[in-house]
Amino acid sequence: MRWAYSGDRPTSGILNSTRELGGSLGLAILATVAANTTGSATDPTALAHGYxxxxxxxxxxxxxxxxxxxxxxxxxxxxxxxxxxxPDTQPAPPMLVRLTKLES
Incomplete structure (x- = not known):
């Protein structure tokens, strides 16, 4: 998934949304399977079988x-x-940043 990590903001948002929705949907499906397997039984053995x-x-x-x-x-x-x-190129000089105190 090289395109997903290309640094573009929309692609990153789509990737994050897909991960969130995929996890939520997966958990919902597994909970549904466990509940359908267990049925209306409440004893621990039936719950363990469903899980x-x-x-x-x-x-x-x-x-x-x-x-x-x-x-x-x-x-x-x-x-x-x-x-x-x-050898024929020089590194860029460091940038100097001046911090000033804002007067109110």
Whole structure:
């Protein structure tokens, strides 16, 4: 997802919104699966069975997503982060900032 981390503000907002909504939707689906599996029973064994079913579904979705991501994401070498300075170029001079006290 190189485009998601390009530094553009709209893309970053879309990425953050997708993460928030995805987590909320995922939790709602798992809670629904647990509630449907448990039914109207209130004993601890039925509740444990409902949560176990929901957590197994979550584990299966995680494994499936990991396999799909491994197959889809291209395997490329990371770009070089070394910054070389050519002998004919000089670094920019430091900027001086003057702080003044505002008089009221």
């Amino acid at each position: 176990t079913t929901a957590l197994r579904l979550a584990a299966a979705l995680l494994a499936t997503g990991s396999i799909i991501a491994t197959l889809i994401v291209p395997h490329t070498a990371a770009p070089s982060t070394s910054h070389t300075i050519h």
